[in-house]
Amino acid sequence: MATIKDVAISAGVSLATVSRVVNNGPKVGEKTRQHVKKVMQELGYRPNANARALVTQKNAALGVVVAELRDPFFAMLAHGVETVARNNNVQILLSAGSIEERTELKAIETLMEYRVDAMVVHSKTLDDTTLINFAAQIPGFVLINRYIAQIANRCVWLDxxxxxxxxxxxxxxxxxxxxxxxxxxxxxxxxxxxxxxxxxxxxxxxxxxxxxxxxxxxxxxxxxxxxxxxxxxxxxxxxxxxxxxxxxxxxxxxxxxxxxxxxxxxxxxxxxxxxxxxxxxxxxxxxxxxPIEAMAAKAAELAIHYAAGNQPQDNVTFKYTPTIVKRDSLVRR
The missing domain is CATH 3.40.50.2300 (Response regulator)
Structure with a gap:
C-alpha cells in the first residue's frame, strides 16, 4: 500500500506539500495540487482518516450511538441517519450502547477520541448531567428519543x-x-x-x-x-x-x-x-x-448543522407524535 512518502517521491514534491493537498490546505498552486492528486490516484494512495483528524482537529464523520444492533427499530434509525450522511458526503461511525451506562459512556468517549464533532446519540441509561456535559463539549451533539429541558434544542424525541x-x-x-x-x-x-x-x-x-x-x-x-x-x-x-x-x-x-x-x-x-x-x-x-426514520434524519441534519458552527436556536425542541396504523389484529367488539 502506497504511503504519503511514496506520493511525495513520485510527484517530486515535499511531504508537507502532499499533506496540504490531502487536507485541502493553502499554499499549494492549483497545477501542483492536480499533479499530486493524479499521482495519488495512480499509486492507489488512501489518506489515513485518523492522521487527517489529528491534522484538522476534526473528523468528517457522523457518529451514531444506538441501543442495539439486532433490533429492527434501530436499523430504521440508522437508515434515516445514513440517508442524510450520504447526501452530505459524510461517513458514519456506528456504535452500540447496549442499554448499559458504562457501554453508552464508552461509545460516546470513543467517538470523541476520533474527533467526531457531529453525533446522534440514543442514550437511555446515562444521567441528564452527563449528557448535558457532553453537549457542552461536542458541537454537533444531538439526542434522539430523549428529552432534557436544559438542552431541548438538541433533542429529537417522541411523545x-x-x-x-x-x-x-x-x-x-x-x-x-x-x-x-x-x-x-x-x-x-x-x-x-x-x-x-x-x-x-x-x-x-x-x-x-x-x-x-x-x-x-x-x-x-x-x-x-x-x-x-x-x-x-x-x-x-x-x-x-x-x-x-x-x-x-x-x-x-x-x-x-x-x-x-x-x-x-x-x-x-x-x-x-x-x-x-x-x-x-x-x-x-x-x-x-x-416516525423513527424521519426523526433520525432530522437529528442527523441538526448534528451536521451544529457541527459546522451554527448555534442551536433557543427555546426550540423537536417533538414528534405517533399515529395509529389500522390493520387486522384489532377488531371492534
Missing amino acids: NVTGGRLMAEYALSQGHRQLAVISSDYHIDDPNERLEGIRQAIDAAGLKLDECMIGYASPDQEGGMQAMRNVLSASTDFSAVLAYNDAMAAGAMTLLQDRCIDVPKQVSVIGYDDVILAQYCRPKLTTLRY
Missing part, C-alpha cells in the same frame, strides 16, 4: 405519553373495556411513559387497569410470549392487549394462537413502532407508527 394514550383510546373506541398490557422490564423512561398514557385513557373512560393485567418482560418476541403468559396466568378476562412494541406484540400473538385463542376474534392486539415485522405478522398488526 410516548401521548402514544400510550392513543393506543388505549383506539382500543376503547372499538368497544374493548377489558384491557391487558405487556410492557418492557427495562428500567428506562419509554415503558413508564407509555404506561402512563394508557392509564390516562383508561381512567378517563371510568375504567380500571389492575396490576395483574400488566405483564413485564424483555422487549422482544420471547419477552412478548413471557409477558402474555404471565397475564394469562392471572385468570382474568380481557379482550385486547396493548403491547410495548411490535416485537412483544408478535410474541403475544404467537402464544395466544398456540393456546388456540383466536386473534383478533377472541383477543385483539395492538403494537407500537410499526417496524417491518408489523406488516408480516398474521394477522397484520395494528400498531402506533413511530
Whole structure:
C-alpha cells in the first residue's frame, strides 16, 4: 500500500506539500495540487482518516450511538441517519450502547477520541448531567428519543405519553373495556411513559387497569410470549392487549394462537413502532407508527448543522407524535 512518502517521491514534491493537498490546505498552486492528486490516484494512495483528524482537529464523520444492533427499530434509525450522511458526503461511525451506562459512556468517549464533532446519540441509561456535559463539549451533539429541558434544542424525541394514550383510546373506541398490557422490564423512561398514557385513557373512560393485567418482560418476541403468559396466568378476562412494541406484540400473538385463542376474534392486539415485522405478522398488526426514520434524519441534519458552527436556536425542541396504523389484529367488539 502506497504511503504519503511514496506520493511525495513520485510527484517530486515535499511531504508537507502532499499533506496540504490531502487536507485541502493553502499554499499549494492549483497545477501542483492536480499533479499530486493524479499521482495519488495512480499509486492507489488512501489518506489515513485518523492522521487527517489529528491534522484538522476534526473528523468528517457522523457518529451514531444506538441501543442495539439486532433490533429492527434501530436499523430504521440508522437508515434515516445514513440517508442524510450520504447526501452530505459524510461517513458514519456506528456504535452500540447496549442499554448499559458504562457501554453508552464508552461509545460516546470513543467517538470523541476520533474527533467526531457531529453525533446522534440514543442514550437511555446515562444521567441528564452527563449528557448535558457532553453537549457542552461536542458541537454537533444531538439526542434522539430523549428529552432534557436544559438542552431541548438538541433533542429529537417522541411523545410516548401521548402514544400510550392513543393506543388505549383506539382500543376503547372499538368497544374493548377489558384491557391487558405487556410492557418492557427495562428500567428506562419509554415503558413508564407509555404506561402512563394508557392509564390516562383508561381512567378517563371510568375504567380500571389492575396490576395483574400488566405483564413485564424483555422487549422482544420471547419477552412478548413471557409477558402474555404471565397475564394469562392471572385468570382474568380481557379482550385486547396493548403491547410495548411490535416485537412483544408478535410474541403475544404467537402464544395466544398456540393456546388456540383466536386473534383478533377472541383477543385483539395492538403494537407500537410499526417496524417491518408489523406488516408480516398474521394477522397484520395494528400498531402506533413511530416516525423513527424521519426523526433520525432530522437529528442527523441538526448534528451536521451544529457541527459546522451554527448555534442551536433557543427555546426550540423537536417533538414528534405517533399515529395509529389500522390493520387486522384489532377488531371492534
